[in-house]
Amino acid sequence: MQNKNLVVVGGSHGIGLGIVQQAMARGAEVTVVSRSSGQLAATAGIRHIIADVTDDEVDASALPESIDGFAYCPGSINLGPLRSVEAGRIRQDFELNVVGAVKWFQAVAPALRRSDGASAVFFSTVAVAQGMPMHTSVAAAKGAIEGLTRTWAAELSPQVRVNCVAPALTATPLSERFLETEEKRAAMASKYPLRRVGEIDDIAGTALFLLSEQSSWMTGQVLAVDGGMSSVRK
Ligand SMILES: NC(=O)c1ccc[n+]([C@@H]2O[C@H](COP(=O)([O-])OP(=O)(O)OC[C@H]3O[C@@H](n4cnc5c(N)ncnc54)[C@H](OP(=O)(O)O)[C@@H]3O)[C@@H](O)[C@H]2O)c1
Secondary structure: OOOOEEEEEOOOOHHHHHHHHHHHHOOOEEEEEEOOOOOHHHOOOOEEEEOOOOOOOOOOOOOOOOOOEEEEOOOOOOOEOHHHOOHHHHHHHHHHHHHHHHHHHHHHHHHHHHOOOEEEEEEOOHHHHOOOOOEHHHHHHHHHHHHHHHHHHHHHOOOEEEEEEEEOOEOOHHHHHHOOOHHHHHHHHOOOOOOOOEOHHHHHHHHHHHHOHHHOOOOOOEEEEOOOOOOOOO
16 A cells, blocks of 8 residues: 555544555555544644535545545434334435545546546445344435445446445444444344454455455455355354
């Protein structure tokens, strides 16, 4: 990744920040797009663009002319039974997870095409491959992302590879409420064949693999990084 230009939308904390840190350690030039600087202050040498992905306009003027890697990380975990799902909530989740991804990918696609071997990564969830109660809004939004991953992989090949990571519960600011006590963490961990929840580096490492040349013959894939939850029964 030495001297490669990487753009991470949602790189100010959580999995996105993990991608930023791993990419910088490998010599990448990183641009982060997010609403706040979050935990970026501790990471020197990053270009930060303040933007809200739910805004209608995308200003790509400050992005590099040629982009080698792109990750779109904003997402939500809004759970609730079918009977109480509100249309407004589904629309909000769709704006953040899907419409934002479409707008930002449109904005960076010309710069990705200028790179020799560009790669883009999006995020789904285990709750698409594995049906789970209470996940109507999440499954709707992330199911769309999995479809878009394959669509964009087809449309932009061979210049740009497009893949997706589907994590299960991972310790980040987004999932804090599910893991805030030792009891909750242990209860969650016990649901996984590998008997723990995910850590940021588990997911960021897979995203980095997909962004790197090590995965240069992969496109249109959804990689489950979920402690075995989607495919293994104990
Ligand atoms: N954590 C999990 O358990 C889990 C499980 C399955 C799937 N995922 C998926 O993995 C991805 C990363 O999750 P995460 O846990 O790392 O999330 P996170 O901790 O909430 O981090 C999200 C990042 O996106 C940015 N962001 C959020 N809303 C934004 C907006 N409107 N405009 C611009 N930036 C925005 C945040 O920065 P600012 O707040 O500074 O804007 C932050 O940098 C998401 O797509 C999520 O759905 C996570």
